Amino acid sequence: MRYPFSVPFTALALSTVALAQPPAAAPSNPNDAATVNGETITLADVDAVLKQSLPLTPLTVAQRRQMRVEVLADMVDDLLVRQFLRKNGPKVDPAEIDAQLKAFGEKLSKEGKSLAGFYKETGQTEAQVRESWTAAMQLTGYVRSVATDEQLKAYYAANKDHFDRVEVKVRHIVLRVGKAATPAERAAAKERLEALRAEIAAGKLDFADAAKKFSHCPSAPTGGDLGYILRKGGLIDEAFAKAAFALKTGELSGVLETEFGLHLIQVTDRKPGTPSTFEKSAMDILDSYTDDFRADLIAKLRKEGQIQLTLP
Template structure:
């Protein structure tokens, strides 16, 4: 079984663009009124971009999400690094607001079909429970998440239109990346295994554990008598992998809990383990395949490298694009830098 840990979907970790309020000012205001308005802006807003406010509450919500995301990785940045990350978050929000304004100015829109397709793709990549938990951790509702996709898709259309033609990746660049990063393409020894689990908590009473052990022994007899491993797994296993006949696909060392890993890596393809006890319960493991450590060939990874190089170039052009928008914008920042 895989080590317990929270894995957030890369798309769910992206920050939601809130609906910002408007800041209206008048040159005819009296000095005292202007001063009061300035103080109010400083208190209520993190920044104002071309008259559109990024509220302090929206900014703080993004900071809170960022801090939660960092804590989930196990990292503990010092105060100086956290301050720099907070500043970068505000800069990112300003850039997004400028891009959003540009899509409106240029009349670039998305339709419900596009947005729903993106949302469905995210849902298919996880379970309903994990999707709901991720939204909860990000303090987002599904309608907000849908709005986020609509905004992101419009921005993507803008960037594809204005920057897409500038991004050219040559075969020489792809080969140079491969040759210059040999460690990136090394693969560790991996095995593929299927298993049957009888779940029981390691802190369960002795009687409960004995009952589970008897159950796995009965299952073991069925396997030894020649019954199909996958069919038995589908029938009796307590692991979600039962839907795939117990198949866990390929995994390297360090992925599974130690007793499971030790048993799996000690076998040859086609062999079946004795009963293995872990913190999850009792397992019977069948090794179905093994891959030795090696290096992926250039042809195998060429498409991935092209995407990587293209993404790096797009990132560079993106920052130039946003800086150009900033140079023409009126931006007021009220957060202490």
Template sequence: MKKWVVTLTMAAGIVGLAGCGGQNSDTVAKTSAGNVTKDELYEAMKGKAGEQALQQLVFEKVLSKEYKVSDKEVDKKMDELKEQLGPQFEMALAQSGFKDEDDFRESLKVNLLQEKAAVKDVKVSEKEVKEYYDNKQKELEVRHILVEDEKTAKDVKAKLDQGGDFAALAKEHSVDTAANEQGGSLGTITIDTPQMDQTFIKEAFKLKKDQISNPVQTQFGWHIIQVTNIKEKPKKDVKPFDEVKDDYAHELKVAKLDPETMQEALTKELKKADIKVNDKDLKETFDAMLNDKQDQGDNKKEEEKK
């Protein structure tokens, strides 16, 4: 799934912990050996997922004060994730500790709130949006040769420039063995294909049909890319630019987000909220987020002096 999508790491049971409260001794379960109270359940769950659960609850309260996420927005993102993960969706939830979709929706909503806080200061030009709009109307059939270093990539590109056969060179040099079985083909991609490296997509959409790129570096290595076909959407399926430009501008802003930007936006909102944790066992839950690196360094020096 895309980088801005919430990572499936929140522990199961957060909703249950939120309902415990820890403020009274109401009986949760009765046994012949004695009863289990809400206080006991709270303490037990706090030890297992307390900090994570508290963060989740505080994030939602703080962010919801200024930003709004509708059920329709959560449903849309949920549908996108299901489409991306296909039959692996339920397994991904289970492996990440979510008991069901409703449990996951809570984390997804918080992630969307955080996203809205982060994109607030991201800028995109109308030219960027128009280029994105134009590219949204295309589907590219692409193939590539993936190698581990720039020198090999340049050597392969030189052979291609001299008339070398792309499929044969892919089979000889490319480390993408799955694609090599199809002559280096990656099939069809769009400007917003999930899980596709953004640098790769950006370079591919600069190419004309049959054009071969110069070596392109991504997180996976060095690519030589060729666009073998370009399909345009039927005009009847294309909405006018003015009708969709706001939505596309938001998509572009989201695409520019990285984990650091997301964290900075969240930290900014948390600092404004003046958080105070009363439970002594959870006192340090937000310390790492709220204390600047400089502050942490100064505190460490002071402790060393003592």
């Protein structure tokens, strides 16, 4: 279990969370941002979380609203999971949370900090932290009860690069394709990347030169170099990381689509990490499996749930 656990929040500068339903045209209450299976998330709730992640530079109205949308998406996911755990999760003894808070407070004290300062810094009350940690413990307990040893061993084998802490150095070329792009525009971007790939594969074009000239990523000036990445747990898109780790050093990927656009990926180096074992990695395996279980659960709950978005 990893602590402190708070409202899950994706790095806004590096990801965009797609909402399952469009905002309603006319909110029933202008102070509400969403209703999830009858439970309300208010604008004040959203802005309290947003306040902790605002950049130093002023935002435009459009930028602020987009950040609100992304925060709200995470909050909807979090509420869906909590609702599920209320019905299906194991009970958590409040004394366990007391012990966790005490241990965390002692850790902060050694660093010259305090729990009160932590609450203020993260914009949470003690009650909110208790609720978040309780949900985290419930989720882990639920996963323990449903995941078999065979499933965990299979998961470990499928993600051994992650548990060995293998790193690959990658570079990419990305063509941004907006959500509003037409099928023809998307097809044209894919065709352009496939043509670039053919030239690179034939030795007619250098990958770094192509990235500098055509990539829409801030990494373009350095030839698309993203440095070393891990298989899981970093800030890189999961589909992107999975594709990169499937490549041999020097190998080119096919055209890959993520929420950020269409990519060509090349691995330029690989660090082997440190060989792990299933037994010694047991807690890390459970943590990682739980993270993936949560993501799959959210997808299922979004399809089944009654979610009304009323963010103005």
